[in-house]
Amino acid sequence: MxxxxxxxxxxxxxxxxxxxxxxxxxxxxxxxxxxxxxxxxxxxxxxxxxxxxxxxxxxxxxxxxxxxxxxxxxxxxxxxxxxxxxxxxxxxxxxxxxxxxxxxxxxxxxxxxxxxxxxxxxxxxxxxxxxxxxxxxxxxxxxxxxxxxxxxxxxxxxxxxxxxxxxxxxxxxxxxxxxxxxxxxxxxxxxxxxxxxxxxxxxxxxxxxxQIDRTPVNLTLNTQTQGREFDGLGGNFRLQNPKNDPQVIDYCLQNLRVAFGRVELPWRFWQPNRDIDPIASADSGKLHPAILKAMQMAHRLDSMGAPVILSAWFPPAWAVTGKVNYQPVNGIWGNPLNKTNMDAIYKSIADYIVYLKNKYGVEVKLFSFNESDLGINIRLTGQEHDDFIKGCGAYFAKRGLKTKMLLGDNSDATTYKFIYPALNDAEAKPYIGAISFHSWRGWDNETLQKWADAATQLNVPLIVGEGSIDAAAYSYPDIFQEPTYALQEINLYTRLLAICQPLSILQWQLTSDYSPLIGGGIFGNNEPLHPGQRFWNLKQLSITPGGLYAMPIRSDNVNVSCAALGDNGKNSYAIHLVNNGPTRKVTLNGIPTSVKQIQVYTTNKKKAMKQSGPLVVNNGTVTFKLPATSYITLISR
The missing domain is CATH 2.70.98.30 (Golgi alpha-mannosidase II; domain 4)
Structure with missing residues (x-):
């Protein structure tokens, strides 16, 4: 004993x-x-x-x-x-x-x-x-x-x-x-x-x-107010490890509903010389392997019905000023665009999109430079970002492309002022298809709300282009297996759903880089490839039915984060809860009377999206237990 x-x-x-x-x-x-x-x-x-x-x-x-x-x-x-x-x-x-x-x-x-x-x-x-x-x-x-x-x-x-x-x-x-x-x-x-x-x-x-605070929690759902649409979990598929990426990508795409995808435009390989015709070069068989793999990845996502975001990291030397910087120089990242070559820059990017469409049938939804507010690896000011959106967006339209520009795609939520010039420029608005930020930093309610307000102002979707919590975690990858990391990551996603109302949260990444899977030789771990707690969190989020809309839900305990999604016309609802404390009883009120049962899914250190229930709804109310330090999803039946 x-x-x-x-x-x-x-x-x-x-x-x-x-x-x-x-x-x-x-x-x-x-x-x-x-x-x-x-x-x-x-x-x-x-x-x-x-x-x-x-x-x-x-x-x-x-x-x-x-x-x-x-x-x-x-x-x-x-x-x-x-x-x-x-x-x-x-x-x-x-x-x-x-x-x-x-x-x-x-x-x-x-x-x-x-x-x-x-x-x-x-x-x-x-x-x-x-x-x-x-x-x-x-x-x-x-x-x-x-x-x-x-x-x-x-x-x-x-x-x-x-x-x-x-x-x-x-x-x-x-x-x-x-x-x-x-x-x-x-x-x-x-x-x-x-x-x-x-x-x-x-x-x-x-x-x-x-004191162990096991005070019961009251949640109040309001289905009368409908916010922005949530299509579902998305993923980043920037290919960097030919040996280990395929097994992780295959596993994720076979076991997750991926509603959105982001891939790389390997721009420096697409057109290394300004004076060559990249389409003609590709047609003659001179297509760099990195380009081929990136286009195949885009095609795979598109064939699954996932809209594709195309983002550029490393530019060709002719497209920027100064020596191309792959690491910071005196604390400064990236290179500015070469303004004397802007027409050639627009054409080069458009040529890639055209080739991807003609050869692979992929209609790129949105285009961005990755984290250009910081310079990873093209550096722009807010005004230069605005000018690029107008110039490149107009060029895309002239070429007959449906691809729109992604406003922001910022390194963090904290750098929101970077989007203000384009946000307040009426001439840029026709070319902006969505707003994006990366969730590495800036998790306070006030900062996150600024992004939600920006999407409301332009009446376009908001996308979390890179979702996770620690940009340096690749250098100490054992942290990915810690329950505390998994809980913190899904707690942030739940708050993003509630505050930002994004169209999608794109996990960084669904490849071997920041892998949500364990083993397979990744990070030196030779166990058989298998899902960890982070993967089960993502899978549980991915079962959210597509096309639901954000709905207000309130918790009377700060240790229980919550987000609600629903569609009254479909009689379909999903509620995501994260209990950051001890086991406690919860009462959920405000469920429509048309909902009779609710299925429960729980992920924590010991449970891998374990199903329980269904709970029987009585007069719009259900009462159940929230396990300690757990992620819980409720799906209406």
């Missing part, structure tokens, strides 16, 4: 570790007791701080059983962090730091950041003394103490206890800079400078506890 109890505690307790090393909380029975750890290095004058964080270093992540390990570096300081789940809300953090050069600094700290809202009115226990946290933090918003072996924060609903393997200096700050309101605990790992070859090792034990 004691062994069984231990196993159950471990199953319901897990550190949430980001692949760059920051711990963002401990889950217990699905409840996330949140905080954020980091390693901070203070400069010798104390004025500059370098921290571990997303896209700040080049980390590596792996899991060994109940241990998550991150290796990374801050300049010449190399870090090896091991986070072990020890059950009952307890984790052990082992930090090993080694200096690969002499490092002049004030100190290295293990830092824990807590929400001021949660803990500012709480209590703190340190060195046997316990008092209000406000009394510990002095008028300068800082409290310092030496020779501390442990510290405990306690609020009304949460507690966080930290024990050190040996006493250390600590500092507590109330940080209100840059609009923040946070409590920061700094635990000294090493004060003063390091010499090359120095190795430091520290161990910390963190225990989180508190």
């Amino acid at each position: 004691l062994l069984l109890t231990t196993l159950v505690n471990q199953a319901y307790s897990q550190a949430k570790v980001e692949p760059w090393g920051n711990i963002t909380g401990i889950r217990k029975h699905g409840q996330l007791f949140d905080f954020e750890s980091s390693i901070k290095v203070f400069s010798d004058n104390g004025k500059h701080i370098i921290s571990t964080g997303k896209e700040r270093q080049r980390p590596h992540f792996k899991r060994n059983g109940n241990i998550q390990e991150v290796t990374t570096s801050i300049d010449s300081l190399y870090l090896d962090e091991q986070v072990k789940d020890a059950g009952s809300g307890r984790i052990k953090v082992n930090l090993k730091l080694s200096a690969h050069a002499d490092i002049v600094m004030k100190g290295i700290y293990f830092c824990i950041t807590l929400s001021d809202k949660e803990y500012s009115d709480g209590f703190l226990r340190m060195s046997g003394a316990s008092d209000s946290l406000k009394k510990f933090v002095n008028a300068n918003n800082t409290y310092d103490e030496n020779n501390i072996a442990g510290i405990e924060f306690k609020s009304i609903s949460k507690q966080l206890k930290i024990s050190f393997d040996e006493p250390a200096a600590v500092m507590i700050k109330h940080d209100t800079t840059h609009g923040k309101t946070e409590l920061q605990l700094y635990m000294a790992i090493k004060l003063n400078s390091l010499h090359q070859g120095d190795i430091i090792e520290k161990t910390y034990t963190l225990k989180a506890s508190g």
Whole structure:
């Protein structure tokens, strides 16, 4: 019985570790007791701080059983962090730091950041003394103490206890800079400078506890308001790995309903020389293998009924100014278009679209330069983007092409101002077929709403051209198998459905690059190719019937994300829910009386789109349980 109890505690307790090393909380029975750890290095004058964080270093992540390990570096300081789940809300953090050069600094700290809202009115226990946290933090918003072996924060609903393997200096700050309101605990790992070859090792034990919030949730559906259409899950099919791409593409297309596809125009291979005729060259058998594969991919999607977006990454040298940059130069990505060659640029792209149509029967729906706001790999200003839409769009129309321009196709939701010149240009409007952004960054409601508003203003569809949550994840691919990553990704998609009302969310990618499948030799994993939790999330999203429309749905609990789609005329409805917390009961109201039953699908760490039900609808209401940290889809019957 004691062994069984231990196993159950471990199953319901897990550190949430980001692949760059920051711990963002401990889950217990699905409840996330949140905080954020980091390693901070203070400069010798104390004025500059370098921290571990997303896209700040080049980390590596792996899991060994109940241990998550991150290796990374801050300049010449190399870090090896091991986070072990020890059950009952307890984790052990082992930090090993080694200096690969002499490092002049004030100190290295293990830092824990807590929400001021949660803990500012709480209590703190340190060195046997316990008092209000406000009394510990002095008028300068800082409290310092030496020779501390442990510290405990306690609020009304949460507690966080930290024990050190040996006493250390600590500092507590109330940080209100840059609009923040946070409590920061700094635990000294090493004060003063390091010499090359120095190795430091520290161990910390963190225990989180508190109330498990199983409060029932009420969801209210409003079928009287109908928003934009959702066709279904889409995918990116930019071909980069001839060995591993085919098996993933085949599996995904055979097992998912893919409603939209995005493929590459390998432009630098299509017309490397401005003065050649690319169509004549292709007709004579001089078609580059990359072009052939890309066109075949477009044809395959088109034959399945999926509209095709064509996007260009790398340009031919003649189409841009300066030496073609495949990597950033002085922090700047990409090359601007060569304005003296604009007519040739329009013709070159149109020739590709014409050839694809004539040889493969594919009518390209939309065209874009990939992430031109950032320069991956063609860089435009917002005004240049507007000018290109008008110029190329008019040329397409002159050639009799139905292909429209994709406004934006931005690197992130945060760069929305890039689309404003074209958004507010009446002359550009006839050529814009849809608006697009990529979901790597900018997930707050206010930012996402700006994209929804832009689509409403132009009365065109909104597309999430690249869907996922971490653009650098390819460099630490073990993170793809973590349930926390899968849950965060599908939670974002659910919020995108509710806020942005996109026509499609195109997964990046349905190839071996960022693969939603496991094994098959991809990322060095030689297990037989099989679906992981991320794939089952995508499959569950893909069963949404095509042609439904966004409908308002409200949750009275912030830990349960929800999105609703429906068509009153078809009597067809789909509701997507993500429970980011413990198991809880949910009551869904507002279901049309014409719906008698609802089928339930659940995906989590242990369930792969498991069917249950059907639920019987009683007077427009159903009540059921939401499993902890799960993705749930309801389909009307």
